[in-house]
Amino acid sequence: MLKRTPLYDAHLAAGGKMVPFAGFEMPVSYAGGIEEHTAVRERVGLFDVSHMGEFIVSGPDTWTYLNHVITNDCSKLPPDGVLYTAMCHDNGGVVDDLLVTKLAEDRALVVVNASNIDKDFGHMKWAASNLSRKRVELHNASDEWALIAVQGPRAFELMKATPMLAPVRDQIDSVSYYRWRSFESPGGRIIVSRTGYTGERGFEIFVPPARATELWNELRAAGAPFGVAPAGLGARDTLRFEAALCLYGHELDDEHTPLEAGLSWLVKLDKPEFVGRAALVREREKGSKKKLVGFELDGRNIARQGYAVMRGDAMVGKVTSGTHAPTLKKSLCMAYVDADSVDAELTVQVRAHTVPVTRVPLPFYKSRARD
Amino acid sequence: MDFKNLKFTKEHEWVRVDGDEATIGITDFAAGELGDIVYVELPKVGANVTAMQSMGTIEAVKTVADLFAPVSGVVTAINGALEQGPDLVNTDPFGDGWFVRVKISNRKELDGLMDHAAYQAMIGK
Numbered sequence: 001m002l003k004r005t006p007l008y009d010a011h012l013a014a015g016g017k018m019v020p021f022a023g024f025e026m027p028v029s030y031a032g033g034i035e036e037h038t039a040v041r042e043r044v045g046l047f048d049v050s051h052m053g054e055f056i057v058s059g060p061d062t063w064t065y066l067n068h069v070i071t072n073d074c075s076k077l078p079p080d081g082v083l084y085t086a087m088c089h090d091n092g093g094v095v096d097d098l099l100v101t102k103l104a105e106d107r108a109l110v111v112v113n114a115s116n117i118d119k120d121f122g123h124m125k126w127a128a129s130n131l132s133r134k135r136v137e138l139h140n141a142s143d144e145w146a147l148i149a150v151q152g153p154r155a156f157e158l159m160k161a162t163p164m165l166a167p168v169r170d171q172i173d174s175v176s177y178y179r180w181r182s183f184e185s186p187g188g189r190i191i192v193s194r195t196g197y198t199g200e201r202g203f204e205i206f207v208p209p210a211r212a213t214e215l216w217n218e219l220r221a222a223g224a225p226f227g228v229a230p231a232g233l234g235a236r237d238t239l240r241f242e243a244a245l246c247l248y249g250h251e252l253d254d255e256h257t258p259l260e261a262g263l264s265w266l267v268k269l270d271k272p273e274f275v276g277r278a279a280l281v282r283e284r285e286k287g288s289k290k291k292l293v294g295f296e297l298d299g300r301n302i303a304r305q306g307y308a309v310m311r312g313d314a315m316v317g318k319v320t321s322g323t324h325a326p327t328l329k330k331s332l333c334m335a336y337v338d339a340d341s342v343d344a345e346l347t348v349q350v351r352a353h354t355v356p357v358t359r360v361p362l363p364f365y366k367s368r369a370r371d
Numbered sequence: 372m373d374f375k376n377l378k379f380t381k382e383h384e385w386v387r388v389d390g391d392e393a394t395i396g397i398t399d400f401a402a403g404e405l406g407d408i409v410y411v412e413l414p415k416v417g418a419n420v421t422a423m424q425s426m427g428t429i430e431a432v433k434t435v436a437d438l439f440a441p442v443s444g445v446v447t448a449i450n451g452a453l454e455q456g457p458d459l460v461n462t463d464p465f466g467d468g469w470f471v472r473v474k475i476s477n478r479k480e481l482d483g484l485m486d487h488a489a490y491q492a493m494i495g496k
Binding site: 029033300301323326 | 406407409410412432433435
C-alpha cells in the first residue's frame with residue numbers, strides 16, 4: 001500500500017501525474033519536467049518533499065552520538081546550523097546521505113531519504129547501542145512533518161510574500177546558507193531551513209502535516225506574480241543532476257564510499273572514532289579504486305543508470321545517472337570509473353551504440369544556492 | 372483531429388494510410404506517458420522495416436522506448452523536423468510530431484491494427 005503525503009489532493013488539483021516513489025505516491029510532473037526545471041532555474045518552484053524521513057535525536061549525548069554515527073563533524077555546528085553528511089557502514093559503504101539540524105544542545109533533527117527510513121533507523125539504533133555514553137533517544141518523526149521546498153532565484157521574495165511565514169519575514173534575507181529559523185504557529189512549529197537540492201537559492205519548510213496544504217496554497221497564490229510553478233520528481237532529478245548533487249540509489253549506495261563519490265569534504269578523518277573510519281582511513285592511504293566522474297556524450301543519446309563505461313573492449317565503469325540536461329542542453333552522465341581509467345579514451349554503451357564520451361568537471365552546473 | 376482515418380498498435384503507434392503509404396507516429400497518450408522527449412532515432416529513408424519490430428528509439432528524460440513499425444515496408448520519408456525539435460512529439464503527436472512514412476508491402480497487416488474506439492478502450496479512456 002503506497003503512502004500519500006498531506007499534499008496528495010493538492011497535487012491532483014494542480015494536475016500532478018502521480019507515480020510510486022520510495023513507498024509514496026508522488027507527483028513526477030505537472031506541466032512537464034523541462035518546463036518545471038526551467039521555472040526553478042529562472043523563477044521559483046515548489047516541491048513536496050514530505051516523503052523524506054525525519055528523526056529526532058535527543059538527550060545529553062546527542063552530539064557525541066551523532067559524531068560517532070556520521071562522517072562529517074557536527075561538534076562545531078552553530079545553534080542555528082545544518083550539516084550535510086554521509087553515514088557509513090563499518091566497511092565505508094554509504095548507509096545514507098542526510099541533513100543534521102541543530103535544534104538545541106540536546107536535540108537534533110535528522111532528515112533522511114524516504115527509501116532508507118527503516119534501514120537508517122535500524123543502523124542508528126545499532127550505532128547507539130555500541131556507545132558507552134548512550135544518554136540518547138531516537139524517535140522516528142517522519143509522519144509528524146510535511147516538507148515543502150521553495151527553490152529558485154525568486155524564492156526569497158516568495159517566502160517574504162507568504163502570509164503564513166510572516167513571523168519570519170524580516171529574517172528571511174539574513175538566513176545564511178545551511179542555517180535555519182523557526183516560529184510557533186497554530187498547529188505547531190514551522191522551521192525554515194536554507195537548504196535544498198536544486199543548485200538554486202531557496203528554503204525547505206518543515207510544517208505540521210495539518211497545515212501543509214494551507215501553506216502550499218499560500219505559496220502558489222503569493223508566488224503567482226513571481227511565476228511560481230509546482231515541480232515534480234522529474235524536475236527535482238534533472239536539477240540535482242546538473243548540480244551533480246548525489247542521489248542515493250544512484251551515486252551513493254551501500255557498496256560505494258563517500259571518498260569514491262567525491263564527497264571527501266564530508267569525511268572528517270581527524271575526528272575521533274566513528275563508524276566506517278578505519279575503512280575510510282585505509283582508502284585514503286591507498287587511494288580510491290573507483291571515482292565518480294562526469295562525462296559529456298557525443299550525440300544526443302542518453303546514458304542511463306547501469307550502462308557500461310568501456311575502455312576499448314574492457315568495461316571500466318558504470319553509469320549512475322544520465323540525462324539530457326535541460327539548462328546546459330547537453331547529454332551528460334555521471335559514472336563510477338576505475339581510478340586508472342578516468343582520463344582514458346572512453347565510450348558508453350547505449351544499447352547497440354558505442355558512444356564516445358569526454359570527461360567534464362563536476363558539477364556540470366555551478367550551484368547558486370549560497371549566493 | 373479526425374481519428375476515423377487512424378489505426379493503432381498496442382505499442383501506441385498510430386498509422387494514417389494514404390494510398391499505399393502509411394504515415395506513422397505515436398499517440399498523445401504515449402507521448403504523455405513518456406514525458407519530455409529529447410531525441411528520436413529514426414530509420415533511414417530506403418530502410419526495410421518489419422511489422423511489430425523496432426525501427427527506432429525515443430529518448431525521453433525519464434526513459435527510453437522503442438518505436439515499432441506498425442506495418443512492413445520501405446521507409447519513404449522521415450520527419451526531419453524532429454532532429455531539432457523532438458518536443459514536437461509532445462506538443463503535436465498526431466500532426467507535426469509524426470515520425471516516418473512507409474510504403475506498405477503487405478496491406479493485410481493493417482487488419483491486425485485497432486481502430487480508435489478499440490485503442491481508447493485499451494488505454495482505459
